[in-house]
Amino acid sequence: MIEIERKYLITSSKFKEEAVKHYAIKQGFLNSDPLRTVRVRLVNDKGIITVKGLSSDDGLARFEWEKEISAVEAESLIQLCEEGIIDKVRYEVKVGSHIIEVDEFFGDNEGLIIAEIELNSVDDKFEKPIWLGKEVTGDIKYYNSQLSKNPYKAWKL
Template structure:
């Protein structure tokens, strides 16, 4: 399946008031090569294995495949992952017919908050909340696979 996604920085915590759901995510990478990223997630008590292909030049589209796995399998696989486990809370907010997912990072990425929205087409419009900041779609440093290697706390801001 091809994923079409836009990514934004978040400029205030007002999204928390609009969220209808939130859950914790622990995430690691078995392979963080941009051509074939393989990640393992523990989402509350559920495991998910994901394979992503190379992003398009503009960062808007990429192949994605996911499969639910047992919590115990995910925990074991997290132990095999490359250095740099991602720890975050994801908030889900309705925006018209879409859902915006806002990730508030902790640990080595504490202080970073990113919003993502999946679209049906590259040029599809959506309702942008006031707390949505600068678009960072296609900026590799904001990819979770990169945040695991070069966390936000190490950036020279």
């Protein structure tokens, strides 16, 4: 139940051509404390509740627990969430034996596109597509829980 992932910014929209699937995600946070984040997601007709622990110093690993819930339960819980609901479309791109998940954000985070890749270990190697840009692993401002409080449109670019 330890999640190991790297995050990257995206340099072009080429990932859309390579995506094997995509779907809308609506999510909110019942608790956005970095020590114990509790997230609720609605993905198509399915709900998911996730608890994440504090990230390691390098931002690569942290505890993660997920459970599927009904869409009705997810919608009800989203109504209880902290301010700042996240709307995004996730694209899944198969690269070698890995899946890169690319999130294109909308609403207050429109214009931000982030890729995440889950790894089997911190030294796990993977093929980097040309559209994968600067690594932002461990940069807390790119965590969805932070984007709900300090959205991309509010950043001084």
